[in-house]
Amino acid sequence: MALRDSGWEPKNAEQQEATGVCLGSGIGNLDEIYETSLVHHQDVRSHSVLVEPMLNM
Secondary structure, eight states, X not given: OHHHHHXXXXXXXXXXXXXXXXXXXXXXXXXXXXXXXXXXXXXGGGSOTTHHHHHHO
C-alpha cells in the first residue's frame, strides 16, 4: 500500500530489491509500548510512569 500510495513502481528486479519502506509512529517507540502492555497485563503497578504522558504527546 505504501508503494502504491507513493506512485513508485520498480521497473526491474534490481529496483525491486533496492526498494524499501520506512514505517514510523507518532506516539513513540512501538517496542516500548508493546513491552509495557505485556508488563501491564502481569501487574498494573509495575509499568513505567512515563508511558501515559508519552502516549498523550
